[in-house]
Amino acid sequence: MERKKTYIEDIDRGIYDIKNEFTYKYKSDKGLTPKIIMEISREKDEPKWMTDFRLKSLKIYNSKPLPTWGADLSGLDIDNIVTYVRPDASMASSWDEVPEDIKKTFEALGIPQAEREALAGVGAQYDSEVVYHNVKEELIEQGVIYTDMETALKEYEDIVREHFMKLIPPHDHKFAALHGAVWSGGSFVYVPEGVQVDIPLQSYFRLNAPGAGQFEHTLIIVEKGASLHFIEGCSAPLYRVTNLHAGCVELYVREDAKLRYSTIENWSRNMYNLNTKRAVVDKNGTIEWVSGSFGSKVTMLYPMSILRGEGARSEFTGITFASSGQYLDTGTKVLHAAPNTTSSINSKSISKNGGYAFYRGLLKVAPNAYGCKSTVSCESLMLDNESVSDTVPVIELHNDDIDIGHEAKIGRISDEAIFYLMSRGIDEEEAKAMIVRGFVEPITKELPLEYAVELNNLINIELEGSIG
């Protein structure tokens, strides 16, 4: 018997294969040189210690090998890394050059034109000051500092110097070193003792700085008893003419403080997203990660919590969606370095059309960290037979007074569940979308409403294969 079947097609991203005939200023130099680094620092009018830090990082970068575990990075033109760092000014692209599918997705998500241009990296500076004016007034009254990293380095130099790349030292790995050498843009947030910031702060409106969204540095300090929800990124696809992203996020959560850090990243599918995120949590403090990874060609991302104060708590909720031609290697790391610390990890991944979703996690409990509790749950949903999922949750325990629960589930979307929904008049495509939306519901409910709506839209766009 013949039966009509709906196949979920991929979004056509072939447009990315168009080669850009661009020239680069420093093409004659193989690799990054101290001269280039000093020039970056001079342009930014930085203090000497930062220039020295950049130069030191450059040395480390040049001495470190590419990581050989995880994703295949051979597509990166690593011998000519300079082209990622200093593209020619003439390549500042125009709206006309932004791929059509990206424009359509902006439309589908209902993003205003001014913001679209900023997101595509071709703005006309998007005037975030107006939007944030009222918010800022209130924050200033409470003593909260929220600014870009360049400004922070000038106006709050001592705080920056004390914290900058202390959690993620340049020695950490090759791309952390690269970041240390060439970082640019990003957000700085300082919440003083006891201050509760009621509304979520969103970096979304700050994506106008040149170079932002490529080597940006985020530094957040939440002082004793204070609380903050910070949202980075957005569900709209981020298009950059350069295809390497190596940002750093450093979060300091002091005693009794609470920080929720949410990101939804949706990179265009030529992107190598090699981001490093780390939080350190003091006594009875709480870090909550909500992390959504969409898009990109390759992602390697493992936000880490270091629970160094007694009773500190970490919660990680992550969603990864890998489609055709994508290799998303994501997960989280938790280090229980003090007694009675608790952590929970809830990771979900979806793969379709031959996409590869890999969960890589590390849970480590130090010898002195007695009475710790941890629950780990990773679930993977594969929407067809070509797609691949894998999980490597490493657990390393150095004492035996620990309470750990672990659960891993890898499954394909159930034909029976699809039939059940279809028997109620729902077509195959919508039935699948419904099951996928339900699968990620534990994550969408952690997001503010407008982001939850956007995440669902994004999933629909990924599943529908046609936009609009």
Place this chain on the structure above:
Amino acid sequence: MKKTLLEIKDLKVNVEEKEIIKGLNLQIHEGEIHIIMGPNGSGKSTLAYTLMGHPKYEISDGEIIFEDELINDLRADERAKKGIFLSFQYPEEIPGVTVEEFLRTAKTSVTGKYQGIMAFKKLLKEKMEELEMDEEYATRYLNQGFSGGEKKKNEILQMSILDPKLAILDETDSGLDVDAIRIVAEGVKRVHDKDKSILVITHYNKLLDYLNPDYVHILLDGKIVKTGGMELAEEIDKRGYEHIRAKYSVH
């Protein structure tokens, strides 16, 4: 004479290359209640899934005609839109999707009309009250963590919301206690009262005490071997399927 709603002609069905339904004939008119009884493995659930259009059940021969239209090749969602409903023996759990969200989507799809949130809430509340279901079920994830009885009630709730022309109940009475059976039976009766047709597929005759079937059929080895009234159900109840098999089997 009432209009024919469903006609099954010489139906043969394979599951994974094995023939399960071996030439089945059945005619259901508008407003009738039919009961198909049979022992385990006789092809009851295969018939239910085939009528709903499960892709795993392959029709090798014969015709399924619904309202004068051949529906052999229609997908499940298309059949649902024509007014066929299946109450599942083992309803699927769909995590993350609430009963209300699911049913509003289904109702919109089946009727082709947008269901306003407030109007739908009202309809859902009313139907849930009829089935003595707590309001809280509307916000729970579809069938997740439901007991066997709650799942069956939820199927009947879906039936009464979607308001089909033909409701097929696959072992809806199994695993229900006396109170639940009564509530489910009343739900079925309310649908039947609107001149809708009901096909009950069952191993036992628990539901039969509440419904007043027009026909009782006995299914053995993929064929209907005997059609009669309530007296057939009573015979099975008293003497068991082995007796029936000996008496009616074509072998």
